[in-house]
Amino acid sequence: MNGERDDTRELTAPLPPPSFTMEARSAREARIAETAGSGNAPPPGHLHLDGLAFRVRRSPRRRTLALTVERDGELVVSAPESESMERLERWVRSRLLWAHRTLARRNALQAGARRPEFVPGESFSYLGQNHMLRIVHSLPVPLQFDGWRFLLRENERGRAHDHFRLWYTAAGRTWLPERCARLARLACARPARIVVRDLGFRWGSCGRNGAIYFHWRLMQLPVRLADYVIVHELTHLAEHHHGPAFWAALERALPDWRERKEQLDREGIRWMGV
Numbered sequence: 001m002n003g004e005r006d007d008t009r010e011l012t013a014p015l016p017p018p019s020f021t022m023e024a025r026s027a028r029e030a031r032i033a034e035t036a037g038s039g040n041a042p043p044p045g046h047l048h049l050d051g052l053a054f055r056v057r058r059s060p061r062r063r064t065l066a067l068t069v070e071r072d073g074e075l076v077v078s079a080p081e082s083e084s085m086e087r088l089e090r091w092v093r094s095r096l097l098w099a100h101r102t103l104a105r106r107n108a109l110q111a112g113a114r115r116p117e118f119v120p121g122e123s124f125s126y127l128g129q130n131h132m133l134r135i136v137h138s139l140p141v142p143l144q145f146d147g148w149r150f151l152l153r154e155n156e157r158g159r160a161h162d163h164f165r166l167w168y169t170a171a172g173r174t175w176l177p178e179r180c181a182r183l184a185r186l187a188c189a190r191p192a193r194i195v196v197r198d199l200g201f202r203w204g205s206c207g208r209n210g211a212i213y214f215h216w217r218l219m220q221l222p223v224r225l226a227d228y229v230i231v232h233e234l235t236h237l238a239e240h241h242h243g244p245a246f247w248a249a250l251e252r253a254l255p256d257w258r259e260r261k262e263q264l265d266r267e268g269i270r271w272m273g274v
């Protein structure tokens with residue numbers, strides 16, 4: 001997962017509890033400060049402001065400032081190598097309210113996430129349809145879906161989470177390329193590669209070289225919401241950033257994208273526990 005943020009262009013539909021990022025609003029705001037003497041001493045790794053600790057992550061490739069709340073709640077400021085601590089602190093100070101609010105929202109979302117227990121009768125979603133879990137004594141594989149129920153072998157209950165993750169990943173590797181092919185006509189874009197894996201707190205992302213990435217958890221979403229994430233990422237193949245051109249293209253591809261996005265923001269948490 002390290003370096004993933006660099007491989008992917010940006011966040012997609014918020015995935016609760018998300019990794020929140022606030023990018024600098026303008027290039028001017030984030031222009032690299034050319035402060036005399038900066039770069040002589042090693043830059044401090046942390047910034048403490050208003051009772052919050054911010055880890056400063058510098059990169060020679062980065063040109064703008066960004067503030068992120070990581071999945072574990074850590075606050076990270078990504079900055080260009082040469083950004084002065086003074087400017088960096090001023091920028092972070094102007095975003096303290098956002099940081100406090102985002103942390104509070106993240107904590108509330110995490111408290112609401114479902115924690116599966118993998119007990120008989122518990123239901124698990126596959127593309128929005130709930131399927132009951134049955135624990136069985138013998139089964140040729142640890143976890144099986146018979147089209148109606150999930151069957152889990154009793155002696156594998158301790159590793160049930162891993163088995164579900166693998167199952168959803170395999171299901172996504174079959175379903176997502178087919179679905180993308182169907183939806184590609186709407187977005188007028190075809191990905192070079194589709195990757196299904198763990199994306200932390202993002203549902204999907206668009207990488208370089210025309211690859212798009214989907215979280216395996218996407219396979220739990222109702223098709224209507226999964227479609228929103230797919231079309232969102234397909235649209236990024238041509239429009240990389242969330243500018244007006246991106247939203248206009250998304251609107252052409254999926255006129256009711258707003259309702260779907262709102263539903264995903266509101267209900268996404270339901271599919272985050274497993």
Ligand SMILES: [Zn+2]
Binds near residue numbers: 012013236
């Ligand atoms: Zn996006």
